[in-house]
Amino acid sequence: MAKVVLTTNLRKYTGGVTETQAQGATVRELLADLDTRLPGLSAYVVNEFGSLRRHVNIFVDGDMVADRAALSDALRPDSTVHILQALSGG
């Protein structure tokens, strides 16, 4: 299971959860699994086509995801995934 760290700005939509676990071979799969654990959360992170929202960033083991459209970036079972809001507005 990968460790998932969520920006605190998502707390009010996750019932206060800011750190959890989820599984998947890719970031896309991880988000799908995460959505079963925290229902509705993925709609805040990706748009209706599964592409990363413009002002959201995901980091896998410290690296920003390369594939924002399909989130095909691979995960290791023990990866740490950060889901953060991008800086926008200065």
Add this chain to the structure above:
Amino acid sequence: MKLLVGSRKGLFQIERRNDGWHVQDPHFIGVPCLNALRDPRDGSLWACTGHGHWGAKLYVSRNDGADWTEVKCPAFPEGYEVAAVTEFGHRKEPAVVKNLYTLVPSGPDGHYLVGTDPGALFATTDAGESWTVNDALWTLRNEHNWFEGGGGVMLHSIDVDPRDPNRMHIAVSCGGVYETRDGGKSWTPRNQGVVVDFLPERYPAYGQDTHMLARGSQSADVLWQQNHCGNMRSTDSGLTWTDVTEGLPSPIGFAITMDEADDSVAWTVPMHSDEVRIAPDAALVVCRSDDGGQSWQELRKGLPQRHCYDIVFRHALDSRNNSVVFGTTCGNLFASENRGELWTGIASHLPPIHSVKLDGAL
């Protein structure tokens, strides 16, 4: 009197009691609320919000704002594309709902229509459990090359004919006014006589920048619009329009509202030019016509007349009977109970105001 005030930092419920106006703490603090309304059929409150980061969200409250439930947001099925304008040219990309600009109850309980950026009309018959995009209008949108104003391709006005829910007008910035008479199966541009000054053709069939469309509940064939290039009135359900701009301090503004009982009466809030976008001469003014747009009165009593840089967005002006209310981009909220003859400041220093609705009994 109660108000629903959507702002850049949340939704306010505001109420006048015996000891004055009370502004409740906002719902959705920090989240832009572009529009809000109460469904008169069941009393539910609806809020169209748009997070900076997390996308457009729709909420409903069935206990007068005490609790809110997120409702499924309208979304395009796969295969819908828009030609996004970038500084490097047009780029085809999947159509994504960026903002919800208006939500209108229409027909039986649970039936709603929503207007969005990028210029699409969605319908639900199950209170948001599922949504359907109007394909006929979407096809015209692309054939007629609706294009972005400052806020995207905004379908901001949905005016259903009170006599027949299969007949309605919608308005788009930029695209103009369209009408359906068959429940949305087909649409016709209704912009005859509406001038534009930002296209090579002055009277095109479509492409107008209609800022707001208003229809009364009594005289369904009478429509008013505040346009980027002036004010227009139609008495034949949009088949033809008459320019009624003369007499206003400025042709441009965003908001317009009309008297429900008297279709010759409307209020608008002009602003200084599309380049400057402040109150005309830095003095806030509401204008009312009592004669179908043949003349306009300037209503300034109680409004700031020096160093005022407020303007009023399209959904931030409302009227009912003798009451008129509006909120400004500078967070100032005003009300009049005598058709605008005298204004009272309700609140100041609110966040920039997107929408104002008179809520419930006056």
